[in-house]
Amino acid sequence: MAAKMIYGEEVARGILGAIERDISELREKDVFPGLATILVDNDEPSKIGSSMIFLKKIETLFKHMNVYFESHLRPKDVSEYELIGLIHALNDDPKITGILLIYPVPDHLDFTNTGYQINKLKDVDGLNWLNNGSFVSAKDIEEMQKRNIVIPCAALGILQILNHMGITLQGENVTIVGRGWCARPIITISIASDATVTICSSKTRNLKDETQRADILFSVTGKPKLITGDMVKEGAVVIDVGINRSPEGKIVGDVDFDSVKEKASYITPVPGGIGPMTVTMLLKNLIELTKKSNQIHIDSILYS
Amino acid sequence: MAAKMIYGEEVARGILGAIERDISELREKDVFPGLATILVDNDEPSKIGSSMIFLKKIETLFKHMNVYFESHLRPKDVSEYELIGLIHALNDDPKITGILLIYPVPDHLDFTNTGYQINKLKDVDGLNWLNNGSFVSAKDIEEMQKRNIVIPCAALGILQILNHMGITLQGENVTIVGRGWCARPIITISIASDATVTICSSKTRNLKDETQRADILFSVTGKPKLITGDMVKEGAVVIDVGINRSPEGKIVGDVDFDSVKEKASYITPVPGGIGPMTVTMLLKNLIELTKKSNQIHIDSILYS
Numbered sequence: 227m228a229a230k231m232i233y234g235e236e237v238a239r240g241i242l243g244a245i246e247r248d249i250s251e252l253r254e255k256d257v258f259p260g261l262a263t264i265l266v267d268n269d270e271p272s273k274i275g276s277s278m279i280f281l282k283k284i285e286t287l288f289k290h291m292n293v294y295f296e297s298h299l300r301p302k303d304v305s306e307y308e309l310i311g312l313i314h315a316l317n318d319d320p321k322i323t324g325i326l327l328i329y330p331v332p333d334h335l336d337f338t339n340t341g342y343q344i345n346k347l348k349d350v351d352g353l354n355w356l357n358n359g360s361f362v363s364a365k366d367i368e369e370m371q372k373r374n375i376v377i378p379c380a381a382l383g384i385l386q387i388l389n390h391m392g393i394t395l396q397g398e399n400v401t402i403v404g405r406g407w408c409a410r411p412i413i414t415i416s417i418a419s420d421a422t423v424t425i426c427s428s429k430t431r432n433l434k435d436e437t438q439r440a441d442i443l444f445s446v447t448g449k450p451k452l453i454t455g456d457m458v459k460e461g462a463v464v465i466d467v468g469i470n471r472s473p474e475g476k477i478v479g480d481v482d483f484d485s486v487k488e489k490a491s492y493i494t495p496v497p498g499g500i501g502p503m504t505v506t507m508l509l510k511n512l513i514e515l516t517k518k519s520n521q522i523h524i525d526s527i528l529y530s
Numbered sequence: 531m532a533a534k535m536i537y538g539e540e541v542a543r544g545i546l547g548a549i550e551r552d553i554s555e556l557r558e559k560d561v562f563p564g565l566a567t568i569l570v571d572n573d574e575p576s577k578i579g580s581s582m583i584f585l586k587k588i589e590t591l592f593k594h595m596n597v598y599f600e601s602h603l604r605p606k607d608v609s610e611y612e613l614i615g616l617i618h619a620l621n622d623d624p625k626i627t628g629i630l631l632i633y634p635v636p637d638h639l640d641f642t643n644t645g646y647q648i649n650k651l652k653d654v655d656g657l658n659w660l661n662n663g664s665f666v667s668a669k670d671i672e673e674m675q676k677r678n679i680v681i682p683c684a685a686l687g688i689l690q691i692l693n694h695m696g697i698t699l700q701g702e703n704v705t706i707v708g709r710g711w712c713a714r715p716i717i718t719i720s721i722a723s724d725a726t727v728t729i730c731s732s733k734t735r736n737l738k739d740e741t742q743r744a745d746i747l748f749s750v751t752g753k754p755k756l757i758t759g760d761m762v763k764e765g766a767v768v769i770d771v772g773i774n775r776s777p778e779g780k781i782v783g784d785v786d787f788d789s790v791k792e793k794a795s796y797i798t799p800v801p802g803g804i805g806p807m808t809v810t811m812l813l814k815n816l817i818e819l820t821k822k823s824n825q826i827h828i829d830s831i832l833y834s
Contacts (some may be wrong), residue, residue, distance in 0.1 A: 243660040336668035339677075355663025362666045362714070363642035363659065373643075397733040405721050410666070417709050417717070420733040422740060429724040436726060 229464070229490035232505035234383065237390045241506060242291070248513045249293065252520070259516040260294035260321045261350070261508070264312060265328045265333065267302040268463075271413055275471035276448065277328050283505045284326075291509065294321065302332050309335065310343050315347040321518060324350040324512040329407050337407060347519045349513040352378040352411070359412070366418045374518070379511060380467060381411035383503030384444075391492065395419035399439050401426065403453065403480070404446035408467065412444050433457070445480035455485030464490040467500050533768070533794035538687065538807035541694045546595070547809060552817045553597065556824070563820040564598035564625045565654070565812070569615060569632045571606040579775035580752065581632050583801075587809045589628075595813065598625060598754065606636050613639065614647050621649040627823060628654040628816040633711050641711060651823045654815040656680040656715070665715070670722050678822070679813060684771060687749075687807030695796065698765055699723035703743050705730065706786070707757065708750035712771065716748050737761070749784035759789030768794040771804050798826035 240505070252259065265281055268274040288295035298312060309331075316322050325348045327341050341353030349357050357376045364370045370377060388395065400421040400460070402413055409425075416423045426436050437443055437457040441462060445453050446467040458464060467479030479496030487493050494500050542817070556563065569585055572578040585601060591597035602616060613635075620626050621773030629652045631645045645657030653661050661680045668674045675680060681689070694700065704725040706717055713729075720727045730740050741747055741761040749757050750771040762768060772784030791797050798804050 338664070338669075342664075342667075354660045354662075355667065357663070358667055359659025359661070359663030360642075360646075362664055363646075365642075365710075397658075397735055399735075405724070415719070417729055419732075420709070420731040422728065422730055422734040424726065424728040425721055426726055427721075427724040430726040431701055431703075 228446060229487045229493040231500060232387060232391060232465075232492050234387060234494065234501060234506075235500050236382065237387050238502050238506040240390070241386065241510065242414070245506075245510055245513055246291065248517070252513070254518060255520070257516060257520045258294060258321070259323045259512050260296070261288065261324045261326065261512050262296050262298060262316045262319075262322045263267075263326045263328060264298045264300065264309070264316075265376040266300045266304055266309070266331045268332055268507055269302060273330055273448070275350040276469040277330075279469055279471070279477060280328065280505070283501060284508065287505050287509060293509065293512075296322075297339040304335075304341055306335050309340050313343045317343075317348060322348065323516040324348050324508075326350050326508065327353060345524070347515055349376060350379070350508055350515060352376040355444045362414050364418060366420070367415065370418065376488075376511060376512070376515070377415070378411035380408060380500065380504045381415045382507040382511070383500060384412060384465060384467075385415060386500070386507070387465075387494075387500070387503055389419065391440070393492070395421040395442065396466070397421065400442045400444070401436050401440035402444045402446065403433065403437065404444075404448075404467075406446070407412070412446060412467065447480050450466045450478045451480075451482040453481045453486060455482065455489050458486050460489055461491045462489065465500065466494050466496050469496060471481040533791045533797040536691060536695060536769075536796050536798045536803060538691060538798065538803050538810075539806060541691050542806050542810040544694070545690065545814065548578075549810075549814055549817055550595065552821070553595065554668075556820060557617050557818070559824070561820060562598060562625070563627045563816050565592065565628045565630065566600050566602060566620045566623075566626045567630045567814050568602045568604065568613070568620075570608055570613070570635045572602045572634065572636055573606060577634055577752070580769045580773040583773055583775070583781060584632065584805070584809070586804060588812065591809050591813060593695045597813065600626075607618075607829050608639075610644055611754045613644050617644070617647045621647075621652060626814075627820040628650065628790060630654050630812065631657060635804075637644060651682060651819055652828070654683070654812055654819060656682040657784055666718050668722060670724070671719065674722065678693050678818070679720070680786060680819070682715035683811040684712060684804065684808045685719045686761070686811040686815070687770075687804060688716060689719055690805055690811070691769075691798075691804070697746070699725040699746065702745040703726065704748070704791070705726070705740050705744035706748045706750065707737065707741065708748075708771075713748075713750040716750060716771065720748075739828070751784050754782045755786040759786065759793050762793045764793055765795045766793065767796045768798070769804065770798050770800050773800060775803060830832060 325344045346354045346356045398418045401424045403426045406425045433456045442463045444465045450470045466479035466481040629648045650658045650660045704720045705728045707730045709731045738761045746767045754774045770783035770785040
């Protein structure tokens with residue numbers, strides 16, 4: 227059996243129309259969304275490589291949608307103090323309605339403490355602890371939606387893709403390989419969906435035992451070809467959240483595509499799988515936050 | 531083989547001495563910790579039963595340690611508005627340095643939204659989203675300690691007990707039965723400890739498969755006798771975080787003690803296991819927050 231491919235771009239296309247209408251409506255009210263990204267240079271070529279790919283995708287989509295976008299690059303020895311200063315300046319900048327600090331940052335910087343400084347109303351990826359705390363505290367996905375919680379972009383994209391494919395997490399054995407910053411929101415949505423969730427780290431004794439149990443397998447490690455065909459159950463859904471640059475310069479995920487596609491029922495390729503959805507969800511979160519802060523602005527004029 | 535018992539009271543005794551010294555030091559500076567608890571009545575006798583047990587334990591310890599304590603009981607039809615009003619009054623009350631909203635609350639109240647109103651410097655159980663977000667964002671336990679993060683009481687108690695018994699979570703198969711509010715901090719510390727973590731919900735298809743894999747098994751469901759001997763691996767560590775009142779009025783956990791103790795290597799009984807540690811950690815978190823707000827108070831006088 228060869229797996230069916232899940233192309234994020236296809237799913238994204240169905241959502242972009244609605245986003246476009248939202249943007250037009252905002253423009254009619256003279257409200258313009260604007261995104262600022264912050265990327266810190268990194269010694270490790272694989273890490274900076276995947277961040278650059280992400281940034282390039284953002285630039286392409288925002289140009290295509292005609293939404294304001296500015297990119298701030300900082301050298302690898304930038305201090306936390308400088309970075310927080312930049313975030314505060316962007317918090318105060320009226321043409322910026324969303325700020326994204328791109329993960330990872332070099333080791334001397336505290337990613338969560340820095341991300342916490344992003345104004346919660348400009349926090350497109352849920353880094354501010356108020357948004358993050360609200361997200362992880364929600365009982366289930368329904369509560370997240372009801373409360374208009376910022377769901378981090380990759381996790382939101384995954385929810386939309388699964389929904390589009392008619393795949394539900396409830397009661398399924400979900401294995402998540404990786405427990406770092408990028409994996410956490412995927413852990414949260416899986417628990418909130420009442421899946422049976424297994425989280426593996428680099429200290430997991432027998433990774434194959436854990437991946438073979440999965441009905442739905444997420445890999446979020448940044449290690450090319452970590453997941454091979456023998457590690458995957460026949461008919462499993464395999465979602466590859468890794469973006470890596472191979473030594474030959476090719477963009478690859480965590481999954482050894484050729485061997486896994488023979489076992490899985492569905493598989494997301496890299497590139498073209500989760501990535502395009504993540505970028506689209508970034509735009510979606512930006513638009514939602516722009517609407518929300520504009521509403522707060524109007525309320526404060528009306529009721530002051 | 532019969533399991534060794536883990537008595538929380540024994541572990542707590544070793545910690546209470548240090549807490550006592552901290553309290554004396556604060557008193558010498560005319561600083562007095564004070565805790566306010568809020569308990570909302572509940573139709574379900576099992577739920578209100580376990581809350582009343584918890585409250586009674588708090589009262590006993592705080593009287594014994596001579597620390598100020600006040601208890602606010604509210605009827606089951608209290609509105610969220612009234613409850614938030616009470617929290618705001620306690621936030622402003624100088625004799626109260628810590629506030630605990632006891633879980634669960636009746637369904638018409640939003641627990642996390644209400645708990646969020648607790649001032650982050652009085653938030654002894656990490657309900658405020660700033661504290662919660664900071665807790666779940668931490669890379670590992672070391673980072674939690676370095677940052678002086680409020681670790682919710684039950685999870686902090688579990689960390690101390692495991693540490694005391696020389697049991698480490700890293701690389702172990704940890705199964706957590708339950709994914710509700712009380713289970714979440716235990717999930718967080720297990721992931722942060724680099725365990726291989728499996729989380730089961732009421733929708734888990736074959737619970738026994740999941741519990742039998744566990745080197746360390748946590749049950750956090752509030753369902754008496756859910757975990758029976760046949761569900762436990764020979765030599766597993768079994769931590770019972772349930773507190774229930776049986777129909778006969780006895781206090782019992784989630785674990786069928788008699789059958790499980792024949793299989794486990796370590797087991798925490800109910801009562802006398804995790805409970806006493808949770809109450810002691812409540813006092814510890816209260817003292818830490820009292821120290822911190824007093825320091826902020828002094829700083830604001832010195833540097834203003």
